[in-house]
Amino acid sequence: MVDRGLLYREWKQNQVVILLSIVFLVFANPLMVYHRYTSSQACLAHSDPQYCSFILNYHISSNIQINWVVGIILAVFLMGLERSKGSMDFLLSLPYTRRKIFQTKFWLGAVVIVFSQLIGFILAWLLILILKPEQVNYFEHGSIGMIITSFMFYSLVMAAGTLAGNAFAQLLTAFATAILPYLIITLPIYHIGILSGLQAWNFFSYEFDHKLMDFTPIFYMDSSWVEESKYLLLIPAVMSILFYLIASISFTKHHNERNGHFFLWRTLDRPIHILVIVLGILSFGLMGYSTGKSIVGYIIGMIIGGIVGFLISYFSIYKKVRH
Template sequence: MVDRGLLYREWKQNQVVILLSIVFLVLVNPLIVYHSYSISEACLVRFSDPRFCAFTLNYHINSHIQFNWMIGIILAVCLIGIERSKGTMDFLLSLPYTRRQIFQTKFWLGAVVIVCSQLVGFLLAWLLILILKPEQVNYFEHGSIGMIITSFMFYSLVMAAGTLAGNAFAQLLTAFATAILPYLIITLPIYHIGILSRFQAWDFFSYEFDHKLMDFTPIFYADSSWMLDSKYLLLIPAVMSILFYLIASISFKKQHNERNGHFFLWRKLDRPIQILVIVLGILGFGLVGYSTGKSIVGYIIGMIIGGVVGFLISYFSIYKKVRH
């Protein structure tokens, strides 16, 4: 699956990014533990009252570990998006390797960096906790293992977007749109039904429905609030990771016409995505126009503006090739 020659090539090309990613992912978790301990010790020096200076770890409150998923995005862009933007992907594909070998080497190199580095950081943090003995630790295992899963999910998502897109900007925009799309395609029509029918359609849906909908929206996991929910919630990003991996693997092998620089490598995606962008622009701006004055006139004006903005954005981003 993973070729040594390709692995060495990817290592040499992305050596700095990979090393910095490893250092960050390994150190961030133990540094969080030590930082909390230092704050507690400084508090004891100042107030000398242990009741006000308890050494506790709360991984669901302002924990910097929740930003680990950004490393996955950076690695995915470096491994695919930047190569497409520079035009070096054509040279890589001309080498005596199969597309499957190229993709598997790229994908699993980043995956190993993300997973193994965080596992090492988890073990170091666990050892520090045993040594420093905090009074209370909240969501340490759940938060640490959860961040490995969510980081891998975002990495898989951006890699999948990279196999569909022809440049780094298109890769990031496609990944972001996919991350929020499940929520948008359901909530926007519901709000518009409420506007057109003169009642609050959203009132017919409970808070639980809204919360469950967010569970299936990838961008929801960018925030650490998921730690407060059931531990089985992590099965959803785990399944989405597998789905994004399969999409990325199939897409990379099937895209024989690279079209580097274009928004999408597959030309047939251009028109449906443009229509989707225009529709979302109409719905989004229409909702904003209605909310400003609660009038149908503002609603219609907002929809017109949204249609124009959606058309211009989709036209100049999708149909204009980016020069290398």
């Protein structure tokens, strides 16, 4: 599944970013534990002991909640920057199948993300046993959950990279996908509320809105999911598998002659162009209405949104980026 020659090539090309990613992910968790310990000890030296508790809270003060950023960086280096620099053309000309190239790239980054954080989890667990904090909240759930969410964002950005022809398009596509489930449902509901004169939130309950966020990838950037049920992590786990399948099929099946364009698959250009215009109309229309609560502002906002959406999507999608 993973070729040694390709693995060595990826290692040599991305050696610095891989090593930095491993160091950060391995030590982020234990260093957070040790930092909380030293902070409590420093407090004891200058303050009343009742104000110097040694508590670990993986919901409020967890520095590992930004570990997902490493997954995004790795995906950009392994896929997007290769296309932006043109080195992907050379890689695809080597006597390896597209499937083997993708599997080597994908699982190299996946191993870095998963096993580095597992080592960090073990080190943090040992530190907790040694230092004996007064209270530990959500340690297992927060640490394992961060591994899953980091892998989800890595898979998402890798999938975007297999569809996009440059690093900018990869990141923009990933971001749009991360917020799209929420946008395509809430924006139309707000507009229905404006046109009907009813409050938008009357159309669905708070519980429905909360569940909708659970299926929106960007929701997992924040650590608020830690307070939810442990079974909530099944959602990003399933999304990770879905993004992996999309990435694998896309990299294997799509041609590479549009390297540098926004999308490698020309068929996506027109529907995404139209979708961006529609979202621009809906978003700016809502902004125009919210400024003065008037239909005039609503219509003007929609016109501006349509123009902005057309220009941004046209020059982004239809203009090739030079290497």
